[in-house]
Amino acid sequence: MTTVVGIDLGTTNSALAYVNTYGKPEVIPNSEGERITPSVVFFDGDLVIVGQTALEAAVTHPQAVVAGIKRQMGKGEFSYTAPSGQGYSPEQISAFILKKLKQDAEQTLGPLSDCVITVPAYFDDLRRRATIAAGELAGWKVLHVLNEPTAAAVCYGLTQAGLDQTLLVYDLGGGTFDVTVLKVVGSSVIVLATGGNPLLGGRDFDQLLVDHCREAFIEQTGVDPSDDPSTHNDWLRRVERAKRDLSQRQRTSVALSGGGHTTRIDLTRAQFEASASALLAETLDLCEETLSECRLGWQDLDLVLLVGGSTRMPMVTQLITGLTGKPPHTPVNPDEAVALGAALTAVSEAIRQHPEAVKSLNGMTETMALRLGGRTRIEDVTSHSLGILAYVGPHAIHDILVPKNTPVPVEIKRQYKTQYDNQVSLEVPILQGEATDPALCVRLGELRIEGLPPRPEGAPVQVTMRYTRDGTVEVEALDIQANKQARARIDRSKQGLDPRQLAQAQVEMAHLQVE
Missing domain, CATH: 3.30.420.40 (ATPase, nucleotide binding domain)
Structure with missing residues (x-):
């Protein structure tokens, strides 16, 4: 079996x-x-x-x-x-x-x-x-x-409900936030657009409580023990439990120790929600940006699904209910x-x-x-735009071939030209990101064609980019006059490097000019 x-x-x-x-x-x-x-x-x-x-x-x-x-x-x-x-x-x-x-x-x-x-x-x-x-x-x-x-x-089980629906998934986990707009048509789940922040989650809400408790602790004891890692980790665990309590009641208290002192600090839901309003507003902005990319509004949604433990905070339910006029969906x-x-x-x-x-x-x-x-x-759909590093005149840019939220699988072809006279090789860095500045994008890999016959600036080169169903990126570069081709398949089992370390190398390696 x-x-x-x-x-x-x-x-x-x-x-x-x-x-x-x-x-x-x-x-x-x-x-x-x-x-x-x-x-x-x-x-x-x-x-x-x-x-x-x-x-x-x-x-x-x-x-x-x-x-x-x-x-x-x-x-x-x-x-x-x-x-x-x-x-x-x-x-x-x-x-x-x-x-x-x-x-x-x-x-x-x-x-x-x-x-x-x-x-x-x-x-x-x-x-x-x-x-x-x-x-x-x-x-x-x-x-x-x-x-x-x-x-x-x-x-x-939305595909089994027998209804065609448009929905938004609001996913607030411990460390990340995702928003995805989908359509369910028969047995198909069709993703329309996605957005989010991989550095926003329940841990950030916990840190707000830690910061509040630190100020109260200093006021009551005159001691700031927050630089001690053991104390910080102990406080994180305690305030996380207090956060859960505030999801059930309007006020709670937490006993904290540090620097030879112990004290109890009172917390209220109203106080917590006020301090967390900026984080909650960021999730709302991301939701509305994603809806806008689909040309939809809150009124166009049949339901909102809540996913992730942090959606248990009452302010999340209140936010969604206020925007849609109906409570969100949390069946499991x-x-x-x-x-x-x-x-x-x-x-x-x-x-x-x-x-x-x-x-x-x-x-x-x-x-x-x-x-x-x-x-x-x-x-x-693609969660980020994909393209290559190329030149417009003397300036290196991220030339996007596959825009964010393009349905996959997809294949895009675009023609470029060689950058200078007697060019005998091509380097094509493959980038991911929304910025036109290559330094602000992630470099996924590159492909190379060597041994080309020398020819004048402006010789045609065709680049083909594919994004497969499982998210594999495939890129081909074809020197049309020499009929020489190179292929690159991004191997997800290999680790990439930080884009900031590669920004200058990307510019130096780029050999294509945008037509």
């Missing part, structure tokens, strides 16, 4: 789910019996511990604990050095989390290899590649990287919706990639597997 699973690799918590023999998705508890696993890693000597124990160790061993690593994914310059002196990349640390999920689930499901991993819709290609690399390091075969809002739409646990949707998608992906697997998939009957595998069709 082949068993495929879906994984929500979160900033704060992660979860794994699969579709059982009855065709229902369910979350598999970890070895501690919990349905979600804190995305925290503790380097305890030669041991690597993931989950709740690691979270608790953040107070006593702050230098040996890593949390929120998802925010560092795709950043080639980031490295964490453990107390042993060993350095770890974000992919390696994420791999420890994914390996924990794998080992724990195997206690229930038996040997596992194939999975679908979810990512924020607004993740760029470097972050997506890094996620696949982490999965492979953990021993997974990653069938597909699925956008989290799309997974939520699949989880909520917002912490589990993404993993459940990923599990359903994993069945579809397994059948699409390996049709023979349908006879032994997750212990289901072949009829049920085919029904699940064929019930949802996903049509996605």
